[in-house]
Amino acid sequence: MKLGVLFSGGKDSVYATYLARKSGHEISCLITINSINKESFMFHTPSITKTIKQAEVMKIPISLYETNGEKEKELIDLKDAIKKAKEEFLIEGVVTGAIKSVYQASRIQKICNELDLECFNPLWQKDEELYLEELIQEGFEVILVGVFAYPFDESWIFRKIDSDFVIDINELHKKYKIHVAGEGGEFETFVLNCPMFSRGLKVSWKKVIQEGENSFRGELEIE
Amino acid sequence: MILIISVCSEKLHENEFVKPIEKFVGKNSFVKSFDNLTPKDLERADKVIISGTSLEDFDYMKSLDKFSWIKNFDKPLLGICAGMQIIGLTFGSKILEEKHVGAFREKFNCGYLDFKGEKEVYYLHNKAVSLPSNFFRLNLDLDYPTFFKHEKREIYGVLFHPEVYNGDLIREFVKD
Numbered sequence: 001m002k003l004g005v006l007f008s009g010g011k012d013s014v015y016a017t018y019l020a021r022k023s024g025h026e027i028s029c030l031i032t033i034n035s036i037n038k039e040s041f042m043f044h045t046p047s048i049t050k051t052i053k054q055a056e057v058m059k060i061p062i063s064l065y066e067t068n069g070e071k072e073k074e075l076i077d078l079k080d081a082i083k084k085a086k087e088e089f090l091i092e093g094v095v096t097g098a099i100k101s102v103y104q105a106s107r108i109q110k111i112c113n114e115l116d117l118e119c120f121n122p123l124w125q126k127d128e129e130l131y132l133e134e135l136i137q138e139g140f141e142v143i144l145v146g147v148f149a150y151p152f153d154e155s156w157i158f159r160k161i162d163s164d165f166v167i168d169i170n171e172l173h174k175k176y177k178i179h180v181a182g183e184g185g186e187f188e189t190f191v192l193n194c195p196m197f198s199r200g201l202k203v204s205w206k207k208v209i210q211e212g213e214n215s216f217r218g219e220l221e222i223e
Numbered sequence: 224m225i226l227i228i229s230v231c232s233e234k235l236h237e238n239e240f241v242k243p244i245e246k247f248v249g250k251n252s253f254v255k256s257f258d259n260l261t262p263k264d265l266e267r268a269d270k271v272i273i274s275g276t277s278l279e280d281f282d283y284m285k286s287l288d289k290f291s292w293i294k295n296f297d298k299p300l301l302g303i304c305a306g307m308q309i310i311g312l313t314f315g316s317k318i319l320e321e322k323h324v325g326a327f328r329e330k331f332n333c334g335y336l337d338f339k340g341e342k343e344v345y346y347l348h349n350k351a352v353s354l355p356s357n358f359f360r361l362n363l364d365l366d367y368p369t370f371f372k373h374e375k376r377e378i379y380g381v382l383f384h385p386e387v388y389n390g391d392l393i394r395e396f397v398k399d
Contacts, residue, residue: 001233023235093279102345102387106325109347113278113324120235120277125243125387 012097035069093118146188226268273306307380311352344383
């Protein structure tokens with residue numbers, strides 16, 4: 001089946017792409033929605049324009065769209081973007097990296113259904129700790145590019161998801177109920193390398209920006 | 224041993240509709256697609272769960288003959304969403320064009336599978352089924368069945384997805 005992926009460049013959408021491809025589907029395009037509103041309910045925002053580099057090393061066409069990110073209006077923008085991908089790339093279905101968010105998943109399900117497209121959520125309800133371990137085992141190089149909850153601090157930005165990270169994030173889960181995979185929006189990630197990339201992406205410049213007491217964003221240039 | 228029957232026509236959909244059920248069933252289970260189910264699989268199983276599938280997938284409706292075993296099946300059986308529709312259609316239900324996607328609050332009037340009172344449920348369906356004869360309805364709010372049970376046998380159907388919210392319903396069904 002020809003599929004389009006709702007692609008943020010973070011671990012969930014990249015891993016969902018990987019699973020869809022692994023199960024024999026053709027990934028015809030990546031669909032990236034750049035939300036101007038950083039508090040968007042639907043779209044993850046950090047590093048979103050870097051998805052172009054990821055698309056290049058995966059050799060998959062990418063379509064970039066912008067939304068003001070206003071609640072509900074952004075759903076119209078999302079539907080337009082998916083509709084365009086259907087027309088341009090003749091996709092028969094859409095893949096998302098939704099894990100637990102019924103809010104996100106059900107809205108995308110409705111849009112796909114209205115457009116007569118299949119909707120695949122290959123990470124749906126996945127055990128978060130097992131998921132992180134699977135990512136590491138499958139050779140995904142993932143870094144944190146945003147943290148947005150107590151007790152995160154600057155030291156977490158650009159940290160790699162490895163076995164030490166899994167231990168530490170589990171501690172935060174026990175003490176502060178932080179979702180292990182960041183599904184509650186506690187942190188955002190960016191994938192630098194994985195088995196689908198023809199080469200790994202290198203960080204050539206980086207900077208940490210503080211946005212709130214426990215809110216930090218990592219700016220980076222990649223090559 | 225619990226048998227989970229997948230009705231997904233796309234293998235990738237099993238990540239979404241079958242694997243989450245396995246989480247609540249535990250290791251004492253095996254998965255078979257409805258397409259290659261054998262009488263031996265049914266013999267081996269102590270209880271059976273029929274999964275749901277995606278909103279666009281109706282292949283199971285074209286293959287109802289593959290579920291004719293349900294009519295005389297005497298072990299506990301739970302159908303989830305498409306699985307409920309299959310059970311209903313096997314026992315004479317009519318298809319209803321009812322669409323619900325997302326989380327809803329609904330009241331249930333029974334203690335079957337320890338499921339009663341007001342619950343938040345997750346729906347993902349384009350169709351439902353009418354109440355078949357010899358079944359009774361356990362939901363109170365919607366005017367068509369979202370939870371039914373056979374009058375005499377341990378056959379249950381739920382239109383909502385307990386593997387998303389209400390995993391305890393699955394645990395209750397599979398426990399000895």
